[in-house]
Amino acid sequence: MIQIEEVTKRYGDTTVVNGVTLTVAPHTVTVIVGTSGSGKTTLLRMINRLVEPTAGIVKIDGEDNRSIPGYELRRRIGYAIQGHGLFPHRTVAQNIATVPTLLGWEKDRTEAKVEELLKLFQLDPADFGPRYPHELSGGQQQRVGVARALAAEPNVLLMDEPFGALDPIIRSKAQEDLTAIQKHFGTTIILVTHDMEEAFHLADKIAVMDKGEVVQYATPAEMLVKPATPFVETLVGASERPFRLLGIETVGEAVEPGSAEGRPVPEVLSQRDALSELLWSGRSALPVAAANGEILGRVTLQAIVKRAARPR
Amino acid sequence: MAIGIIQEKERLAFRFDKLGVIISILALYGALLAPFATYRANRIIQGEARGIMEALPPHLGYGLLFLVVAGAAVALLRTPALFRMAMALAALAALAGLIGIAADHLTPPENSYARVSPASGFWVLVFAFSLLLTDALTRLHPGPGLRLLVLAGVLVLAGSMLVAGRWDGLSIMKEYANRADLFWAEAGRHVTLALGSLAAATVVGLPLGILCHRVERLRAGVLNVLNAIQTIPSIALFGILIAPLGWIAANIPGASAVGIRGIGAAPAFVALFLYSLLPVVANTVVGLAGVPRAANDAARGIGMTDRQRLVTIEFPLAFPVILTGIRIVLVQNIGLATIAALIGGGGFGVFVFQGVGQTAMDLVLLGAIPTVVLAFTAAIVLDALIEMTVPNSSQGNAA
Numbered sequence: 001m002i003q004i005e006e007v008t009k010r011y012g013d014t015t016v017v018n019g020v021t022l023t024v025a026p027h028t029v030t031v032i033v034g035t036s037g038s039g040k041t042t043l044l045r046m047i048n049r050l051v052e053p054t055a056g057i058v059k060i061d062g063e064d065n066r067s068i069p070g071y072e073l074r075r076r077i078g079y080a081i082q083g084h085g086l087f088p089h090r091t092v093a094q095n096i097a098t099v100p101t102l103l104g105w106e107k108d109r110t111e112a113k114v115e116e117l118l119k120l121f122q123l124d125p126a127d128f129g130p131r132y133p134h135e136l137s138g139g140q141q142q143r144v145g146v147a148r149a150l151a152a153e154p155n156v157l158l159m160d161e162p163f164g165a166l167d168p169i170i171r172s173k174a175q176e177d178l179t180a181i182q183k184h185f186g187t188t189i190i191l192v193t194h195d196m197e198e199a200f201h202l203a204d205k206i207a208v209m210d211k212g213e214v215v216q217y218a219t220p221a222e223m224l225v226k227p228a229t230p231f232v233e234t235l236v237g238a239s240e241r242p243f244r245l246l247g248i249e250t251v252g253e254a255v256e257p258g259s260a261e262g263r264p265v266p267e268v269l270s271q272r273d274a275l276s277e278l279l280w281s282g283r284s285a286l287p288v289a290a291a292n293g294e295i296l297g298r299v300t301l302q303a304i305v306k307r308a309a310r311p312r
Numbered sequence: 313m314a315i316g317i318i319q320e321k322e323r324l325a326f327r328f329d330k331l332g333v334i335i336s337i338l339a340l341y342g343a344l345l346a347p348f349a350t351y352r353a354n355r356i357i358q359g360e361a362r363g364i365m366e367a368l369p370p371h372l373g374y375g376l377l378f379l380v381v382a383g384a385a386v387a388l389l390r391t392p393a394l395f396r397m398a399m400a401l402a403a404l405a406a407l408a409g410l411i412g413i414a415a416d417h418l419t420p421p422e423n424s425y426a427r428v429s430p431a432s433g434f435w436v437l438v439f440a441f442s443l444l445l446t447d448a449l450t451r452l453h454p455g456p457g458l459r460l461l462v463l464a465g466v467l468v469l470a471g472s473m474l475v476a477g478r479w480d481g482l483s484i485m486k487e488y489a490n491r492a493d494l495f496w497a498e499a500g501r502h503v504t505l506a507l508g509s510l511a512a513a514t515v516v517g518l519p520l521g522i523l524c525h526r527v528e529r530l531r532a533g534v535l536n537v538l539n540a541i542q543t544i545p546s547i548a549l550f551g552i553l554i555a556p557l558g559w560i561a562a563n564i565p566g567a568s569a570v571g572i573r574g575i576g577a578a579p580a581f582v583a584l585f586l587y588s589l590l591p592v593v594a595n596t597v598v599g600l601a602g603v604p605r606a607a608n609d610a611a612r613g614i615g616m617t618d619r620q621r622l623v624t625i626e627f628p629l630a631f632p633v634i635l636t637g638i639r640i641v642l643v644q645n646i647g648l649a650t651i652a653a654l655i656g657g658g659g660f661g662v663f664v665f666q667g668v669g670q671t672a673m674d675l676v677l678l679g680a681i682p683t684v685v686l687a688f689t690a691a692i693v694l695d696a697l698i699e700m701t702v703p704n705s706s707q708g709n710a711a
Contacts, residue, residue, distance in 0.1 A: 085611075099614050102615055
């Protein structure tokens, strides 16, 4: 659990972060969104003390983050940034092994960890381990960057626009990977982005920042339904709201008894994708199948349209 | 038909090597029109020019002419780079050997006053074939290791010629024979001055560069001061240093005991040190500034201390640029140390200035040639080192 209490950061007369209080539950993904200059990156960097707060306290698992030296704190917290920040003169394996080496892990343990992580990120250790960062594609570099951040098995992972430099197709793949990894390790993730789509896709909770303050901290659904300020409403995008709402929920939640023609869709598909499939194929209902192929029922156009309406 | 002729013409034109045209003109001029060696009855008298056929026994003379014509043809036409290199090396080796033989051939027996030295034709030939050699080497894209090997080969070849006494008949070697002990003492002083001031500049300049990188307010000030020093002409700087160093020698106990004086090696050392600081400091600053921001941020973000970041990330990435600064300093110092002789600092400059004073060109060359060889060797060695230390990351290295 991460508790940010009344944290303020000033540079001279400029207040970048102003009295922010935020509690992040363990094993969840929290996304901080905001326009550039809203203080979101500064807030993130105060958690691992890359930036020292002017006032306020950050507690990690109940412990003040100033109780140990900054560099020791940072070795316990994963950190991944836009443009991956890999060390260009070190191989992929050496890059991933950085924090374990700093912590003085045994060689065998470090090597095993590097191999495990490379496999987890679908990179063949024998092939990719000895390569240098410039010999990888952008997507691969980004994966290695995240693998390096996770190498010492941190409970908390901070990510500063980690997918900002990727093209849309690779970005959505990277987002899927991150979700899978988060489930695998149960890591608490705090991610900064300015991409609303990304926020809704990944977040358990979203914190919207504007001019150094958190204007709303809520679940994605709540943020859609009850935006706290006109700024949040603009950010969410009025015309996108119904689709975002559908994007959060899966077909499984909208399934009803009955049958329908055609190829079944998986129950984990988002309702938004189901709507898209319904519209494109010109049908009014789709059969829904469980992961094992069993037909659970159907989802109708009517039901989805109803769900896209503003809840009362 | 007409098209065929045009194609034929194009193909012919295409076969000429552009640089080769210049090389072959130079080579033919050097061999046929310019004198190969100069003969003088004694050390300072005006010399008489001798062509290749006069300077060498007939069979060797014809041999050299044939070799030069063949070399010019190889240079002129588009030939494989490896073949061009072999031709250039053969011609250079022949020139090196034959100038020694010319000296023996031209010097009358039992005459220890006569002097024979290489003349313009010889130097033009050496220049032409060196050009061919470097051009061929560039086209071969040799790795740093191979370049060092070629350098070592040339040095060993020249060294063995010297040791075997093949050039002893040449005037420059006669000058050397008269002052062999002094030569090596001055050589030692020259290298000590150049390397010592470089070492001192590195020891001071690296931390200063790191400090300038970390403390932005310091940067402009330090670099401007060093820039200003760089603009002072070397002789003026020697002069400026005489007063303070003389004062130190006179007033600080023990200073003169360690060799600090207004003139001599001390001001030369200090001046070379001051000149060396700018390239070392500036390149350290530039090198550190060139470290990718994201890598630096990540290094901090995953828990490296400032020291660890400097040693394991910033310094290795900046090292090739810093080494480039050191290369500039070393080559510059080897040249500048020659001037130290003016204020009694010693070094190869001693021979240069003595030679100028006596109008003995050979003595000037005795100082100048080792200086050039030293600077050239240092440049090649450090260039190879820089290439070997460039991290695998740099994209430009792909070729």
